[in-house]
Amino acid sequence: MKIGFIGAGNMAKAIIDGWVARKTIDTKDILIHSAHRNNYESYANRMGIKAYGTNSDLVRDADIIFMAVKPFILASVIDEIKEVVTEKKLIISMASGVSLAEINDCFGDNKEIPTIRIMPNVNVEINEGMTAFVRNKFVSDIIYEQIKSLFDDLGRTLEMPEKDFSIFVALAGSSPAYVYYFIDAMARSGVKYGLTKKEATEIAAQAVLGSAQKVLVGTKSPMDMVDEVCSPGGTTIAGLLAMEEAGFLTAVVKGIDATVLKDQATH
Numbered sequence: 228m229k230i231g232f233i234g235a236g237n238m239a240k241a242i243i244d245g246w247v248a249r250k251t252i253d254t255k256d257i258l259i260h261s262a263h264r265n266n267y268e269s270y271a272n273r274m275g276i277k278a279y280g281t282n283s284d285l286v287r288d289a290d291i292i293f294m295a296v297k298p299f300i301l302a303s304v305i306d307e308i309k310e311v312v313t314e315k316k317l318i319i320s321m322a323s324g325v326s327l328a329e330i331n332d333c334f335g336d337n338k339e340i341p342t343i344r345i346m347p348n349v350n351v352e353i354n355e356g357m358t359a360f361v362r363n364k365f366v367s368d369i370i371y372e373q374i375k376s377l378f379d380d381l382g383r384t385l386e387m388p389e390k391d392f393s394i395f396v397a398l399a400g401s402s403p404a405y406v407y408y409f410i411d412a413m414a415r416s417g418v419k420y421g422l423t424k425k426e427a428t429e430i431a432a433q434a435v436l437g438s439a440q441k442v443l444v445g446t447k448s449p450m451d452m453v454d455e456v457c458s459p460g461g462t463t464i465a466g467l468l469a470m471e472e473a474g475f476l477t478a479v480v481k482g483i484d485a486t487v488l489k490d491q492a493t494h
C-alpha cells in the first residue's frame with residue numbers, strides 16, 4: 228500500500244513524523260510532491276521518502292492520496308490529477324471548509340472516487356492529535372477502519388457528521404494555536420515578574436498539560452475543577468475574576484465564532 232502526499236507543509240510533515248515516531252508506516256511506502264522543490268526534496272531525502280516531480284506521477288503510483296494543500300488550491304490540484312485518479316484510489320482531504328460533495332464535483336464526470344475527509348491537528352506529530360473523520364459512500368468499511376487505525380496511532384480519532392466539521396476545526400484543528408497563545412501569554416506574565424522566558428514557558432506548559440490530562444481522565448466537569456482550585460478568599464479567585472472582567476470567556480467564544488465563520492465561508 229503506497230501512501231502519497233500532495234503538499235509537504237506543516238500538516239503533511241506532522242502526520243508523517245507522527246507515523247515515523249510510532250513506526251506505523253515504513254517511509255519507503257510514502258510518496259511526496261509539493262510546489263516547493265527545495266523543501267520537499269530535502270525532507271524526502273532525510274526521511275527516506277520517495278519524491279516525485281509532478282502530482283500526476285505521484286498519483287499514478289499511490290493507492291492512497293492525501294491532499295495536504297491549502298483549501299483554495301485544492302480544486303486546481305484535483306483538476307491537474309483527475310485524469311489519473313481512478314475509482315480504485317482513495318482520496319483523503321484535510322482541507323478545512325471543503326465538503327465531500329465539493330471534492331466529488333471537482334472530479335466531475337460522475338466519477339465515484341472513494342473519499343475521506345479528515346480534520347487533524349498539528350499535535351499528531353507527537354501522537355497526541357485529535358482527528359475527525361467522515362467518508363463518502365464509495366469508501367468501504369474495511370478501508371475506512373484501516374485509515375482510522377493509522378490515525379489512532381497519532382492520538383484520538385472521532386467520526387463526525389460533516390455538518391459539525393466547522394466547530395471541530397475551531398475546537399481541535401485551529402485550537403492548538405489558541406492554546407500556544409495562552410501558554411505564551413502566561414509565560415510573558417512570568418517574565419514580567421522576573422522569570423526567564425524559558426522557565427516561565429516550561430512552568431505554564433506543564434500546568435496546561437496536567438490540567439488537560441486531569442479533564443480527560445476524570446469524571447468531574449472543568450467548572451467543578453475550577454471551584455476546587457479557587458480557595459475562598461484566595462489567589463485563584465482573585466485572578467479568575469480579574470481575567471473575567473477583561474472578557475476571558477467572551478474572548479474565547481468570539482474567537483471560536485470567528486473560526487467557525489471563516490471555515491463556513493470557504494464553502
Ligand SMILES: NC(=O)C1=CN([C@@H]2O[C@H](COP(=O)(O)OP(=O)(O)OC[C@H]3O[C@@H](n4cnc5c(N)ncnc54)[C@H](O)[C@@H]3O)[C@@H](O)[C@H]2O)C=CC1
Nearest residue numbers: 234235236237238261262263295296297298321322323400
Ligand atoms: N496547519 C494546521 O495546523 C492544519 C492544517 N489543516 C489543513 O491542511 C492543509 C495543509 O495545511 P498546511 O500544511 O498548514 O499548509 P502549508 O502551507 O504548510 O503546506 C501546503 C503545502 O502545499 C504545497 N502546494 C502548494 N501548491 C501546490 C500544488 N499545486 N501542488 C502540490 N503541492 C502544492 C506547498 O508547497 C506546501 O508544501 C490545509 O488544507 C489546511 O486546511 C488541517 C488541520 C490543521
Ligand SMILES: O=C(O)[C@@H]1CCC=N1
Nearest residue numbers: 323396399400401402
Ligand atoms: O488555519 C487553517 O486554515 C488551518 C485549518 C485548521 C488549522 N489550520
